[in-house]
Amino acid sequence: xxxxxxIAAAFATLLASCSKETTFDTATxxxxxxxxxxxxxxxxxxxxxxxxxxNSNETYSISMLKYYISNIKLTKTNGxxxxxxxxxxxFLVDESKIESLQPTFDAPEGEYIALEFNLGIDSNTNVQPLxxxxxVLDIANNDMYWSWNSGYIFFKMEGSSEASSSQDKKFxxxxxxxxxxxxxxxxxxxxxxxxxxAAGTAKVQQNLSADIHLITDVGxxxxxxxxxxxxxxxxxxxxxxxxEIANNYATMFTHDHTHNYQKLxx
Amino acid sequence: xxxxxxxxxxxxxxLIVACNKADNLEDIDYEMTFIKPAHFPEPIYxxxxxxxxxxxxxxxxxxxxxxxxxxxxxxxxxSCHISQNAFTHHGHDLSHGxxxxxxxxxxxxxxxxxxxxxxxxxxxxxxxxxxxxxxxENPVEMDEKLSNVIAKLNANKDYPALFKKAYGSSVxxxxxxxxxxxxxxxxxxxxxxxxxxVIAGKATFTTQELTGYNIFKTQCNTCHKxxxxxxYSYRNNGQALNVFNDxxxxxxxxxxxxxxxxxxxSLRNLKYTAPYMHDGKFYxxxxxxxxxxxxxxxxxxxxxxxxxxxxxxxxxxxxxSLTAFLNTLNDESFVNDKHFQEx
Numbered sequence: 001x002x003x004x005x006x007i008a009a010a011f012a013t014l015l016a017s018c019s020k021e022t023t024f025d026t027a028t029x030x031x032x033x034x035x036x037x038x039x040x041x042x043x044x045x046x047x048x049x050x051x052x053x054x055n056s057n058e059t060y061s062i063s064m065l066k067y068y069i070s071n072i073k074l075t076k077t078n079g080x081x082x083x084x085x086x087x088x089x090x091f092l093v094d095e096s097k098i099e100s101l102q103p104t105f106d107a108p109e110g111e112y113i114a115l116e117f118n119l120g121i122d123s124n125t126n127v128q129p130l131x132x133x134x135x136v137l138d139i140a141n142n143d144m145y146w147s148w149n150s151g152y153i154f155f156k157m158e159g160s161s162e163a164s165s166s167q168d169k170k171f172x173x174x175x176x177x178x179x180x181x182x183x184x185x186x187x188x189x190x191x192x193x194x195x196x197x198a199a200g201t202a203k204v205q206q207n208l209s210a211d212i213h214l215i216t217d218v219g220x221x222x223x224x225x226x227x228x229x230x231x232x233x234x235x236x237x238x239x240x241x242x243x244e245i246a247n248n249y250a251t252m253f254t255h256d257h258t259h260n261y262q263k264l265x266x
Numbered sequence: 267x268x269x270x271x272x273x274x275x276x277x278x279x280x281l282i283v284a285c286n287k288a289d290n291l292e293d294i295d296y297e298m299t300f301i302k303p304a305h306f307p308e309p310i311y312x313x314x315x316x317x318x319x320x321x322x323x324x325x326x327x328x329x330x331x332x333x334x335x336x337x338x339x340x341x342x343x344x345s346c347h348i349s350q351n352a353f354t355h356h357g358h359d360l361s362h363g364x365x366x367x368x369x370x371x372x373x374x375x376x377x378x379x380x381x382x383x384x385x386x387x388x389x390x391x392x393x394x395x396x397x398x399x400x401x402x403e404n405p406v407e408m409d410e411k412l413s414n415v416i417a418k419l420n421a422n423k424d425y426p427a428l429f430k431k432a433y434g435s436s437v438x439x440x441x442x443x444x445x446x447x448x449x450x451x452x453x454x455x456x457x458x459x460x461x462x463x464v465i466a467g468k469a470t471f472t473t474q475e476l477t478g479y480n481i482f483k484t485q486c487n488t489c490h491k492x493x494x495x496x497x498y499s500y501r502n503n504g505q506a507l508n509v510f511n512d513x514x515x516x517x518x519x520x521x522x523x524x525x526x527x528x529x530x531x532s533l534r535n536l537k538y539t540a541p542y543m544h545d546g547k548f549y550x551x552x553x554x555x556x557x558x559x560x561x562x563x564x565x566x567x568x569x570x571x572x573x574x575x576x577x578x579x580x581x582x583x584x585x586x587s588l589t590a591f592l593n594t595l596n597d598e599s600f601v602n603d604k605h606f607q608e609x
Binding site: 127129130131133134138139140141145147148149150180181182183185186238239 | 384386390391392393395396399400402403404411412413415416439440441443444445448517518519520521524
């Protein structure tokens, strides 16, 4: 009998802990991690060695994939928006650097139902003086800056394809342009908004991490609203269909799932 | 007092030593203060407290003249921006850089850049501090990576100590490197021409110069606005598209309305800066004036002022007067200032 009571008590405790509403202390912060998992046309992205085929039936490999994300915002269940302090929210996602694929930042405890970030670097940051250009914004260290048309390159994808019409059979997509300082010009910054409700909200708690896992299909660069072909446009930088490419890749992010209450690796 | 032989000898030795020392300004003390000329507007580039330390200035100048900034250590900023030519590449229509490769544009002078709101013929760079990155990384100019320049400077036997002296840290970063060059360029102020002295009431124009000044004010001053002699706008002044298909400002903005527009250059120091215009096609001042008199092409986006006028109507006498006035904009003390020259 004693044993039964004990088991019942144990079950009760378990049930209680399962149904217990987590309480958040908004005065403290926890970690948020955005995990970028890159694929291309549904196939896991591996630099250099794997082959991919776009909807122009062009087969290619990818040697480089880098892009900036910045100005991160999280929306709580009650609609409040938390903006990550701007200087803490510039990240350069680089497929060749594992640590760069999981931008991590602090956010107040709470449940978040939407994630927003800028894919690129906003205009103000592009025209800021030298002093603020540190870390991933350092114009010397990241190969993501045009010195002659001063502005950051937001997105770079390079690779090889027999279908490429360039002499060296390579393709190079360097997309930037921030809208100009005086007269309005092309602005390829893209605000990405992802609803987290369907695949799992992010619950942020002190000393733990909410890992928002995004599956990112870079094949959308070719297979988007405007079909981009390696034969027609092997090199696109400040001229050519740079806006079309940016519009295409702006749709590449899908929220796959969220792992809440993850231990932090020390 | 009887002057002994030894005294005289000692004085002579002292003088020789002093002369030798003074030849290298890195060894003597002076303060570098940015002085806004009274008749100039407020500068856009702000030096902290309007002055830079001697260590910072010396470092900026040393970097400006050091070919370490180029891929094969052969080309410095000063290679194409020659101080005696108001920091242009005198005699070259197009600048040639590393391995004697030719660019597609004429070197611009470096003077009064503290008042600039954008840089280069197409205005592609928006801060003076960021300008050095363009020639350093241009494949036909210095063809080097900024990151590699920084690595070379950090490995150099002299530079870490000089950066420490100037900026408190011996680790060279893109910020301290570019700041050094930016500050040095900001200090290159040319405001001591005869024109400036006339404005300050310290000199007077000759009759011909004054006639030329009045012609200038009615015919040229809209774009080449006093006292900097540029309004920093981009305009098509009626030159045909050149063999490089150089559309100027359009290359930066991709706006149709910017095709064939180039930065209005200053008219200061024309004596030292020939040839003229973005591709250096004009070797003489006379040929430039004749362009406005006889050769304006009605190409896309021709400046409305020129479009309306068709040409600038000047008699031979007007040309002589205008030329006399333009010659009052030459600033000999600027091009001869030892502080700005290679040590």
